[in-house]
Amino acid sequence: MKTTVTALLLGSALATGAWAGDVRMMWYSDGNEGEVMADLVSRFNAENPDIKLTLDNVAYQVIKEQLPIQLAAGQGPDIARMTDIKKEAGHFLDLTPYLADPAYWQTNFGAQMDWMRPDGSDAITGFMTQLTLTGGFANATLFEQAGVPLPGEGATWDEWVDAAAKVQASQQTAAAMAIDRSGHRIAGPMISEGAKLIGPDRKPAPLDDAGKGFLTKLIGWTADGKNLKDVWVSAAGATYRAGADEFINAAVPFYYSGSWQVANLSEKIGDGFDWVATGSPCGAAGCTGLPGGAALVAIKSTKNPQDVGKVMDWFAREDIVKEFSERALFLPAHKAVLEKGLDFKTEDPHAKAALNMFVKATGQLTEEAQQIPAWTPASDVYAALVKRVGEAMAGELSPEDAFARIDADIAEAAAKVAQ
Amino acid sequence: MIALFLLPNMLIFALFVLIPIGLNVAYSLTGGAEVFLPDRSFVGAAHYARLMDCTNALQPRTCRDDSFWTAVWNTLRFTVFQVSLMTVAAMITALILNRRIPAKGLWRAVFFFPVLLSPVVVGLIWRWILQRQGLANLMMVEAGLPPVNWLTERGWAFAAAVGVSVWAHVGFYALILLAGLQAIPRDLYEAAEMDGTPPARVFWRITLPLLMPNLVVVITLAVIRAVQIFDEAYVLTGGGPGTATMFLTQYIYETGFASPVRNPGLAAAASILMAGVLVVLTLIQQRLRKAEGR
Numbered sequence: 197m198k199t200t201v202t203a204l205l206l207g208s209a210l211a212t213g214a215w216a217g218d219v220r221m222m223w224y225s226d227g228n229e230g231e232v233m234a235d236l237v238s239r240f241n242a243e244n245p246d247i248k249l250t251l252d253n254v255a256y257q258v259i260k261e262q263l264p265i266q267l268a269a270g271q272g273p274d275i276a277r278m279t280d281i282k283k284e285a286g287h288f289l290d291l292t293p294y295l296a297d298p299a300y301w302q303t304n305f306g307a308q309m310d311w312m313r314p315d316g317s318d319a320i321t322g323f324m325t326q327l328t329l330t331g332g333f334a335n336a337t338l339f340e341q342a343g344v345p346l347p348g349e350g351a352t353w354d355e356w357v358d359a360a361a362k363v364q365a366s367q368q369t370a371a372a373m374a375i376d377r378s379g380h381r382i383a384g385p386m387i388s389e390g391a392k393l394i395g396p397d398r399k400p401a402p403l404d405d406a407g408k409g410f411l412t413k414l415i416g417w418t419a420d421g422k423n424l425k426d427v428w429v430s431a432a433g434a435t436y437r438a439g440a441d442e443f444i445n446a447a448v449p450f451y452y453s454g455s456w457q458v459a460n461l462s463e464k465i466g467d468g469f470d471w472v473a474t475g476s477p478c479g480a481a482g483c484t485g486l487p488g489g490a491a492l493v494a495i496k497s498t499k500n501p502q503d504v505g506k507v508m509d510w511f512a513r514e515d516i517v518k519e520f521s522e523r524a525l526f527l528p529a530h531k532a533v534l535e536k537g538l539d540f541k542t543e544d545p546h547a548k549a550a551l552n553m554f555v556k557a558t559g560q561l562t563e564e565a566q567q568i569p570a571w572t573p574a575s576d577v578y579a580a581l582v583k584r585v586g587e588a589m590a591g592e593l594s595p596e597d598a599f600a601r602i603d604a605d606i607a608e609a610a611a612k613v614a615q
Numbered sequence: 616m617i618a619l620f621l622l623p624n625m626l627i628f629a630l631f632v633l634i635p636i637g638l639n640v641a642y643s644l645t646g647g648a649e650v651f652l653p654d655r656s657f658v659g660a661a662h663y664a665r666l667m668d669c670t671n672a673l674q675p676r677t678c679r680d681d682s683f684w685t686a687v688w689n690t691l692r693f694t695v696f697q698v699s700l701m702t703v704a705a706m707i708t709a710l711i712l713n714r715r716i717p718a719k720g721l722w723r724a725v726f727f728f729p730v731l732l733s734p735v736v737v738g739l740i741w742r743w744i745l746q747r748q749g750l751a752n753l754m755m756v757e758a759g760l761p762p763v764n765w766l767t768e769r770g771w772a773f774a775a776a777v778g779v780s781v782w783a784h785v786g787f788y789a790l791i792l793l794a795g796l797q798a799i800p801r802d803l804y805e806a807a808e809m810d811g812t813p814p815a816r817v818f819w820r821i822t823l824p825l826l827m828p829n830l831v832v833v834i835t836l837a838v839i840r841a842v843q844i845f846d847e848a849y850v851l852t853g854g855g856p857g858t859a860t861m862f863l864t865q866y867i868y869e870t871g872f873a874s875p876v877r878n879p880g881l882a883a884a885a886s887i888l889m890a891g892v893l894v895v896l897t898l899i900q901q902r903l904r905k906a907e908g909r
């Protein structure tokens with residue numbers, strides 16, 4: 197009998213998925229931040245013997261595709277590092293009652309709080325582990341070998357692609373440019389051309405001429421071999437694909453991605469070739485990238501909210517944010533850390549220059565671009581863009597048909613917002 | 616007493632088969648992105664109506680859910696090509712392995728080995744071989760031939776999906792046919808040999824008719840497996856280029872789980888339609904087996 201009762205108790209304890217003091221953090225990495233985090237987790241555990249924090253490293257695909265299902269099912273980790281934070285905000289825990297000093301959080305992370313909580317809420321659900329900005333990278337060595345000068349500040353998308361195409365012809369690279377298969381990545385250039393993704397009623401707006409203009413160019417660049425087809429046609433639907441490896445392997449002289457790639461490029465390129473961050477090429481309405489980032493958020497289904505609060509307080513500390521950002525080569529979201537400045541821990545001059553370039557590029561964000569991270573339907577619009585533009589690039593749809601399909605998908609997203 | 620012995624099996628069957636089927640039907644009649652059934656609103660047959668909303672189903676782009684019909688036609692095309700190729704390849708393999716050849720055991724193991732591999736591993740191996748800077752193009756360039764975009768051209772990518780699937784599974788089906796070949800009485804062949812019957816006639820008049828029960832099993836299993844194609848094709852091509860290799864199971868997975876715009880109800884409706892097709896195929900197989908028995 198005693199054995200049966202013990203077994204039942206043990207079973208029910210395991211079924212809850214958490215012992216008191218146990219906190220699981222789901223984490224993904226683009227560069228070396230997983231190693232930095234593992235080190236910080238060890239220190240946290242040493243300083244807080246009453247809490248056992250476990251770091252679960254997963255692929256970004258898991259965060260994108262599996263974690264949302266877990267959250268919807270009321271499962272998942274206690275804390276997670278995520279990017280689709282506005283859309284999943286309903287599943288996040290309001291940490292306010294569990295934090296030692298909520299005012300510290302409001303002061304230092306307040307500017308991005310709306311990105312990770314439902315509209316109209318004043319909850320504190322987490323903090324940004326990094327601020328990101330989309331932007332380009334150029335292989336300076338290939339440009340130099342081709343005798344093509346790097347386009348300067350204020351250069352347009354057309355000028356960048358033309359210059360990169362000359363490098364492609366001279367250096368026999370696979371293509372002139374690559375751009376990640378992501379709606380987030382192509383939204384910035386669309387906005388630079390003057391596109392309005394957010395309608396006057398905050399519902400997704402149908403594609404306008406400016407948006408269609410950039411997408412038509414992008415599809416055209418792919419058709420004539422300037423944009424590397426592989427990244428976009430290597431998947432169907434809204435699946436994410438990065439083109440970083442193509443740039444690292446010097447298969448393209450120009451790559452459009454974002455600031456989170458800096459550590460990755462620095463580590464993998466090493467002294468293979470010289471590279472520079474270029475900021476975002478310009479369009480008719482500006483030279484904006486798209487801001488965003490990854491957040492460390494507390495999950496509502498946690499069985500240990502008190503312990504989660506302690507963990508979040510520790511990782512949000514000014515000294516910890518500063519150390520993490522300097523070692524991972526990330527732009528922090530912490531106001532005081534930003535004001536006091538950072539000393540990035542890298543000997544790579546390319547990485548340091550790139551980070552400075554991205555900091556400078558934040559000054560060029562348009563108003564539309566700044567609103568996107570706190571706009572709930574953004575990921576629905578991105579999904580429609582990626583799916584249909586990918587089909588057009590593969591030659592299955594004409595640009596006009598792709599735009600009609602995007603508008604139909606966007607109309608569905610707008611109807612969802614109305615509900 | 617018999618019911619008592621059947622009870623454990625029936626309970627397991629109900630728990631893992633009947634209840635999930637019931638839940639799937641229930642999901643297909645509800646809307647929204649929520650996971651818990653009670654949180655979902657009843658929409659009746661709206662998802663089925665959406666899937667069937669077509670001006671011309673032969674042209675998927677005229678359908679409201681063009682991705683579904685694209686996936687349906689891709690799956691059908693894949694099934695026809697893959698099953699035909701698979702059956703012929705399995706037959707040839709089985710005939711060769713049934714002959715007196717040196718190191719027969721080794722050859723049987725070689726052909727069966729891919730069956731033991733995880734589909735994800737199969738997909739990755741072939742992706743490395745067929746990607747732009749992969750082994751296949753390296754060999755083509757070495758041979759003085761231009762490289763081919765195996766995975767980014769629609770036709771090549773589809774052919775790659777079919778070919779890789781055949782490579783991965785042919786050993787299994789060859790084994791079934793080999794068992795059938797070995798069950799054919801030797802004296803029939805000896806009699807044919809004494810009569811001086813040509814080998815082709817022996818194949819058509821003795822081997823093939825006596826192998827038919829195994830062949831029906833092979834074709835049926837291959838068709839069911841082909842309709843369910845997902846893992847190795849998903850890893851190999853991701854459903855691309857465009858939607859050239861997006862099959863029904865991937866459509867269901869993406870619609871229900873992977874897409875940022877999740878629609879579990881629509882995915883459930885599509886999976887029920889797919890299950891209906893599989894039930895029809897199974898019934899056809901049973902009919903064929905009965906006919907074979909007569």
